[in-house]
Amino acid sequence: MMMKQLFPKILLIAFFLINGLIFAQQGVNSKIANEHFNDGNFNAALTEYLTLLKTTPEDPKINYRIGVCYLNTNIDKAKAISYLEKVLKLPEPNPNTYYLLGRAYHFAYRFNNAIEMLEEFKNLNKGDNANLLDVEKQIEYCYNAIEIMKFPLDVSFKNLGTTINSKYPDYYSFVPLDESFLIYNSKRDDGSNQLPDGSFNSEIYISHVKNGNYMNARKLDQNVNTLNGSEEIVGLSADGKHLLFYYDNEENVGDLFIAEYENEQVKNIVKLPEVINTKSQEIAASISKFGDVIYFASNIDGGYGGVDIYMSLLLPNGVWGPAQNLGPNVNTKFDEDFPNITADGKTLYFSSKGHTSMGGYDIFKVSWNPVKRNWGDVKNIGYPINTPEDNMNFRASETGRTGYISALRADGFGDLDIYSVTFNEVDPQYTVIKGYVSVADTTQRIKDVFISVIDLQTDELYGTYMTNPISGRYIIILPPGKFNILVEVPRFEMLTEDIEIFDKSSFRSVIKKDFILKPSN
Structure with missing residues (x-):
């Protein structure tokens, strides 16, 4: 009980x-x-x-x-x-x-x-x-x-994959005109200090191209990166020989530096002078092809509001001249940032929270008017490159067919990833494949040569070709990609060969390839 x-x-x-x-x-x-x-x-x-x-x-x-x-x-x-x-x-x-x-x-x-x-x-x-x-x-x-969004761009996005991206923020990507390497920033857990907000100090990574593809990225040398501070790449000259860094570490707080890049080594890192590194905050920069003009973003007093874009010219005596505001056509009462000047110096890409942004920072472009000697009308580069999210730092390739951005997309690895953007309306670089179809016995004449090319990425027929009936010469023109070439001639063994056409710095305008036929049994 x-x-x-x-x-x-x-x-x-x-x-x-x-x-x-x-x-x-x-x-x-x-x-x-x-x-x-x-x-x-x-x-x-x-x-x-x-x-x-x-x-x-x-x-x-x-x-x-x-x-x-x-x-x-x-x-x-x-x-x-x-x-x-x-x-x-x-x-x-x-x-x-x-x-x-x-x-x-x-x-x-x-x-x-x-x-x-x-x-x-x-x-x-x-x-x-x-x-x-x-x-x-x-x-x-x-x-x-x-x-x-009523007028979307005809573009394709490609995530650059795990050789470049991580589950952490990977952002601000730069390539030289020939796309021989890609340099960018990452806030990944690679030994860097973790901050109170859970993120890690930023470090600079670089990836070089081999056979048209970016290889596994590596951190730049310790003369650039430190584990107890944040370093970022914020600019690259068109030829890839000058780098612009932003340092925020124990030795330098919010300063811009310029360096040379030669033989895969960073050399001669120099802090930019006070006409650029002011007591205000300088965030991003871009340098002209010949290294004689620097465009940079700063919240210097006297601007149009927030962060503005300025330029400084290298004077004949080798000294950087005073900062010049790019004016009200470019700058607004909101923030403008991340300038990127094209190789010809005629077009400036930049990000802005003003103008016709569709949310936060959008990417814009503006062209230099040589007659009026000012920057013309600003244009939003369009959706889906720009989205309601912040969109910053656009870098274009030499052909204009490819650009590079960091973005949040459904196929990403968890945070900002780096993407290549293909403008489908711009033709790719084509490679000419040419040569002769012949036989070892030169006394034999061949006719009815039939060449077909299969696109291995789609398994579809790309095109069919014939040889010159007298000389046996052929010409095939292909865009970057993987293909199979099949040569068929009656009474001869069929020949087949895979070929990959590379782009970026691996691009070749002409490939010579001969096919020698053997009589069939």
Whole structure:
């Protein structure tokens, strides 16, 4: 009888102990989540908040903070929508929820929903002052996006793969005109210091081309990279001989450096003078083909607002001249950044939060007018290169068919990845394959030579060709890719051979190849 009375009490005690442990664990998880959130480590905070949400799915603070975390990570900003929508159903939601949900709809390409939420936030006129100041611009972004997406570019994206990219941010890629190498930045866990927000110090990586493909990237030498600071490549001359670095480490805080690159070695690293490295913040730079003009981004006082783009000319005495603002055609009251001048010096690519951006930074281009001696009309380079996300630092190849960007895309490895972008309306570089089809016995004459070429990437017939009936000479013109050449002649053995046509610095304009036939048995 005593055991029957004790058993319910034991269960009751166990119940309270288990619940006490659960609540205690929730308290620990909540504290950890909040610490990560306050440190700006939104990835770690998100993991903790999602765990907490399983036991308290309607908690408004947790739902709100999950939404904020998604908007501040590169996982998928649109995932914030369901959590913020739940918060908005409360009788008196945090007014900033309207702004944040509008941003989330924007990232999800739901522009009309975004405009509705942002207008509601504007009409409420309550919330964080920074959001209230920004809301009109966010609405403008949505209207810009609707118009820009009506005229999409005919482009193809190619993720450069694990030889270049990682699950960490890989960004700001540069190539010389011949695309013989690719140099970029990465915030990967490679021995660099980890920061309070969970990210790692940036390091500079480089990959060289072999047979038309980028090889496994490696870190630049320790005379450039340090483990206790951040170093970034922010500019490259068209010939690949001059590098521009941004240093933020124990020795240099926010300074730009120039160096030479020769025989795969970085040499003569020199800090740029005070006319460029001012007491303000210099972020990115670009150098002309001949190394005599530097374009750089800075928030120097006296600009048009935020960060502007400036230029400095190398004077005849070898000294860099005073900084010159590129003027109101390029610079706005918002931020302009990441200048990239083309080899001919006629076109400047740059990123801007102003002009006709469809969200945050978009990539724009502007051409130099030699008659008026000023920069002309700025043009948004278009969707889908530009998106509601930040889009920065576009670098074009010599032919203009290929560009390089860092982007967040569905086929990525987890964060910003580096992509090549093919402009399909621009013809590729073609290789001419020419030679003779003949027989070892020169007294024999051959006729009815039939050559077919198969595209090995699609397994489809690319084209058929004939030889000159007198000379036996043939010509085939192919774009970069992998192909199979099949030579068929009656009473002779069939000949077949695979061939790969390379691009980038491995490109060859002409390949000579002869085929010698053997009589069939």
